[in-house]
Amino acid sequence: MEENARTPLIAGNWKMHKNGKQGAELVRRILELLSPVPGVEAEIVVCPPFTALCQVREVFREGQLPGCKVGLGAQNMHWEQEGAFTGEISPLMLREFGCEYVIVGHSERRILFGESDAVVNRKVKAACENGLRPILCVGEDARQRQEGRTQAVVEKQVTAGLAGLTPAQIDRAVVAYEPVWAIGTGSPATGADAQEVAAWIRRVLQGLAGTGALGTRILYGGSVKPDNIADFAARPDIDGALVGGASLEPESFAAIVQGWG
Ligand code: 13P
Numbered sequence: 001m002e003e004n005a006r007t008p009l010i011a012g013n014w015k016m017h018k019n020g021k022q023g024a025e026l027v028r029r030i031l032e033l034l035s036p037v038p039g040v041e042a043e044i045v046v047c048p049p050f051t052a053l054c055q056v057r058e059v060f061r062e063g064q065l066p067g068c069k070v071g072l073g074a075q076n077m078h079w080e081q082e083g084a085f086t087g088e089i090s091p092l093m094l095r096e097f098g099c100e101y102v103i104v105g106h107s108e109r110r111i112l113f114g115e116s117d118a119v120v121n122r123k124v125k126a127a128c129e130n131g132l133r134p135i136l137c138v139g140e141d142a143r144q145r146q147e148g149r150t151q152a153v154v155e156k157q158v159t160a161g162l163a164g165l166t167p168a169q170i171d172r173a174v175v176a177y178e179p180v181w182a183i184g185t186g187s188p189a190t191g192a193d194a195q196e197v198a199a200w201i202r203r204v205l206q207g208l209a210g211t212g213a214l215g216t217r218i219l220y221g222g223s224v225k226p227d228n229i230a231d232f233a234a235r236p237d238i239d240g241a242l243v244g245g246a247s248l249e250p251e252s253f254a255a256i257v258q259g260w261g
Helices: 020-034 050-062 091-096 107-112 117-129 142-146 150-161 167-172 191-213 229-233 250-260
Strands: 009-013 042-047 068-074 101-104 133-138 174-177 217-221 240-243
Touching: 009 101, 009 174, 009 217, 009 250, 020 042, 020 050, 020 250, 042 101, 042 250, 050 068, 091 117, 101 117, 117 133, 117 150, 133 150, 142 150, 150 191, 167 191, 174 191, 191 217, 191 229, 229 250, 240 250
Parallel strands: 009 042, 009 240, 042 068, 068 101, 101 133, 133 174, 174 217, 217 240
Antiparallel strands: none
C-alpha cells in the first residue's frame, strides 16, 4: 500500500440519543476538552438525530479547533430530493442544515428496517449527487464470521453499496467496517482482525476505482473506547473510527480523538 495521506476521521454516531439542547451541550463540552490540545490532526464528525442538527450546528459555528476540522453528519436519509415520502428526510434538507456527511446502511437500518443493498446503493448515490459524503457501513454478523464468510459478505456490501459511483466519488466516500457482533456489545474486534478486513476492503475498493480509491477512508466501528483506540490507530488501513456509545460522553469521545494521535 502507498503512504497513507488520508486525514484520520473520528465520527460519532449518536443513534437515537440526545435532544437539541443536550446535543449542543455535548458538542460544546467536546470542543472545550479538545481545544487546549494543539494540532490534533484529525477530522471530527458528529451525527446527531435530525432534530438536534440545528442546535449542534450553532455550536460549531461558534467554536473551532486548531488543527482539527469539525463537521456534521446525519444518520440516514431518503434518496429523492423531495416527494410524497411521509416521514423521510432528503439530501437537500440535510445540506440546508450544514451536513457534510451521512451514514448509510448502518447494520441497525439493514436489520431493523429492512434496508437492502439496493436501497443502500440508491442512498449512497443520492448522497454523492447532492454534495454529501456517504459513510457506507458494512460488516458481517457473528454467524457469517463463524462460517468464514466475512470477506465475501463485506465484498458484496461494498461492491453493491458503491455500484455506479465514479472513481472520484468513491475517493470522497467513507467506508465503515462495523462487524455486527461488535456493535454495542463491549467486545470489539481486535486491531489485527479489523486491519485484515480493512485491507480486504481496500483491495475491493481498488478493484472498483483503481488508484482513484486511495483517498477513501476506512473506519472501524464496534465498541470503540478510549482504552482500545490505540490498537486501531496503529493499523495502516484503518483511517479512523465510527463510535457509538462512547460518543455520547464528552470525556470518552475527546479521549478517543486524542488517542488517535
Ligand atoms: P458502539 O460504539 O456503541 O458499539 O456502536 C458502534 C456503532 O454502531 C457506530 O455506528
